[in-house]
Amino acid sequence: RNRLEAYSWQFANLWPKTTHRMLIGISPTRSVGVNPELRDEWKEILRENRPISNASNREVRELDLTPFLGGSAVYLRFRDSHPEDGWGAAVGEVVVRADGKEVARFTPPAESEKPFLYDSGGSGTSPGSGGHRFADNDRRFVYKIVPPEGTKRLIASVDIWNQFEVSAQGREPARTHVEVPNAYMRDYAIANRAMAFWLDPNVKEERVLMERIMSDVEPYTPYLGWFAQDVAGEFGGTELASRHGVYILAADWFENMSVFSAARASVEPPKAPPVPKLENKVYVTFVMSEGDNLQYNQHAMRRLWDDPARGRVPITWTTTPLLLEAAPGILGYYQRTATPNDVLIAGPSGAGYINPDPWPDATFGMFARQTRRYMLRTGMNTVHILNRIDGQNIPLSESKARFYAAIVLPKGLFMSWENRSRSMMLKEGVPLSVLREANSAAGIRRAIEEAVRDWDGKSPKFVSVGLLAWNVTPSHLASAVENLDPAVKIVRGDHYFDLMRKAHSPGPRKGRQE
Template identity: 50%
Template sequence: MIRKLTAISLAIVSTLSFTAAGSYADPQPAAQGSAISWPDKQQLPTFKQPKQLEVADIYDAPGDVKLMLSTLQGIVNRKEPRIYLLESKEEGKFKWLNDLDVDYKVRDDHFDLLKKFQKEVKGIIIYDPNVPDSVNVATTLAGLRDGVAVSPELAAKLEAAPYNFKVIEDLQGKFKDRVDAYTWEYENLWKETSHRMLVGLSPEVSARPPANQPDTYKVVAQEQTEERDAKNRKVYDLDLSSFLAKPDVYVKFGDAFTQDGWGSAVHEISVKADGVEIAHFLPGTDAEKPYLYDPQGSQVSSGSGGHRFADGGNYFTYKFTAPAGTKALTMSVEMWNEYKVSATNDQPFSSLTKEPYGYLRDYAVANKAMVFWLDSNDPAEKELFEKILSDVKPGTPYLGWFSNDFQGEFSGVEVASNHGVYVLAADWFSNMTVFSGTKPEFSKPKAPKPVKLDNKIYVTYTFSEGDNLQYNQHRLRNLWDDPKRGQVPINWTSSPLLYDAAPAMLNYFYGTATANDQIIAGPSGAGYFYPAAWPEKALTDYLDNTKDYLKKTGMNIPYVLNRLNGENLPLSKANNAAYRDQYDVPGLFIGWDNFTKVDIVDGVPTSNIQGVGSVNDTKKALADAKAKWDGKSPLFVSLGILAWGMTPTDLAGVTAQLGPEYQVVLADQYFSLIREANGLPEKK
């Protein structure tokens, strides 16, 4: 179907020929026909204005089809954005598309897109399913050779009529493992790729369970209160006898309160059939392996004597096979925190079923970036990762993410920061080759009304995740559309680099903001990095080069995360001075702690953020602040609101119950009050 939609308008951007600009190695020019503009001081490239979009709904498509179409999208959109892929339905499949004032046509057959743009494709690159990381090598080759990345099964189809594509590169059998694949990529392709950006993407993700598969799990144990300090740690005896209708019993450990991230933590398990032990292990040991059916997003920690844990929507599942004729099956498990234990005798779908995916690959292909996935906690992979990082200039963006969840985030951002490379979480961002062609048309918001300083508890709420471009596209859109947004003052962290990556999104957020919404810069300014790990002499230059992004987006207050070895640190005097002098800040938010406080460092108010993940957390933090307040002078409380667990509706409810001694304010008002209370000059 074809629709004409009116909302945020797109504007033509300049169409200078794209060239991968200077790096420590000589960059290669882009292919002829590129219409990407990337001036030297611009952080991310600008694409041409889309005039009409061919749309494919690939939400339920096989992974290899998603990969094929995303690499096709990168090739085609490099010249002019003409393909838009519907990959997520979190915020509504058509919401952002319908906000673009552009004609579009939805194609019912995915392969119609390939037929339409067949002449722009020079062939196919076949990845090796036995070496998943060959998907990333194939993506890099797709950008360099103008070929689509495909599975061996799709290759057979595309080599035949009506496509008759030639094979540009067949990667089957070429690599033995991850390091081998990326070493070859670095040695053979790096010199051809753009050195102005790096892209880190997992080569595959867990496939979604079949839509018609029922959930037959039954809860056998669940913590009823929010427990985070292991005070409920003990051995729990669970009866699984009711699940003996079939030989195999599957036991899943999840999170009873998914909003706050303190789910099941398991130290030891023993399973007995009719009193005879048939399984006994500690998680993370070799003894666990025969029983671990699906680790999903769980992690193993050496803390607390060693344990496996799963927070939020993550879980892990064990499979136990009872001997024939078993009458009683019991499990003794030492566990703690917000556990939720469920069991079934129907074989569940496993997250170990993997497939490739699209998302940011269009952007990598269009910009001829090298795509890789290296674990900074693995010595061999870290060595290669650092070799790549050392080849780019300080101030280069790394788009994507890291493996191993929080451990991967902390170490990955730190290693990147050591080389002056900042991170833009974007591995689930769709259609950046389209959104980068839109034009910023928003007006910067007016400063909020001043608040009279009094002896009160001044509270400011700040939603987390502002380092995350895909958060802007997905979760933030849902939070922003909450009907109770605007009832209480809220600070929203966001990336100032949306100005380059997706101006249409900034247009939407600013165009619909209320007087109670303030958008501030997410960690740690124009990009996510740790100042303590960044080369000190280069930090001032980076902040100076990116300060205009904070000014033109109106995000004048940064939220800074500063870590070394996973530990939150205060800013050094030199780093504090760099933010003061280059960003000219009225104040800084810092950290994600279990406390909140305000320090004045060389004339800069610095407010530690106390993280809260639920309504109860928020109420307790506010009550604790009041209990410590002497009532003789103003108290300043900064709460970080976990974006994955709370909503504006939650905050409206909490705020409505506060007494007159509290006043909730925006970030500008908060730091203005702090400055006044401490005799500092007003910032304008």
């Protein structure tokens, strides 16, 4: 049976017997890396050397695979030609012809791709741009093409863009990833008598079942786990959940949550250092990504936290105030070991990962009140928001801005993840700053230089830079900000908004002494 049939049976027969206090989205299997056992003989046949991340080089390219004929199959590998910045090979439709006759045609992530996908290599898929598979950083993917016996000429027409390296070989390569049973989060699901499912929000029939499940729970119910299709699943799944008043906690790789959530621990936010004096400077703050991600708190964030350069440069670390419930010991550790240059903030987009605008106004007050409650208990005073519809960033609506301003009462709001930073004061008097994405030390340096170049020098300028946690470390940041222009001042995220409020407050009246 396919998974839609299996989970439809679960919903009809098991759902009435399980808790409705939470939803668990975890895959039955997971992809794990393996040590190569077969010799690789890859030969590069196509490369994009330019650092391109906007699909401006998208076109259908013909790849001659004829030199690799002679065995039972030809293997075609796609990788990132600039693995340091995370904008690797993106592949849409693939058409293969043997002696002029079509033998394969598929577009990821459709079912038609599956017979040809030899090794997923940690790659992801998205229905965007007509559907495509992508391999960023050190990821890759390999297609296996079996030509008819006696084929003399083999040509692949590949719709490809961004930073790609394409190689081929005629003998079976080593697989880098295999599928094994997935045990993550099972302990927590069992302990809470919760039903686990794994549905794709971008597949119409599966989305309908997800909507039925989400419609059957109360507002502000957590969905712990993740979604099929990774980033594409994130966009579609988070919006779908938000429309049903359900918030997300990325936890599909979290270990032993039944233990971490039950263990008692001291949670005491560190005292913030004094706010620096407002000067006529370009104020820059750096915000680390992945605040929605519980397993990031458990694994990757700890590795970043142990970087010897942490503390040399102010960093605003997004996390979730719900660590207070899920893993208070982890939250307490970060609080106890924070330097004066480290500050934890909530996000995205508060007490749970949501897109605010799709969430119904009728129940958004509940989300805002819970966010305020958990931020007070964890000492967080700033929020990072991701607000998307159909995978696209959108401005925060006036109604949702009022909820944040009146109920959450943040020092300020960081917003989105875009190619330039913008800062403004909302009508409600709350400062908001759109993050400018930076995926490398060079990107950080470029963002700062652009900010200085565009500054008129007449009043303070405020620029927020988002750091992709999978690519940028405190050491990268420290090296990127060496020998900065004297006009630049780097501050913590909470101080950034304190200074922004002061810069936008009315000046002293005539005769008044400060």
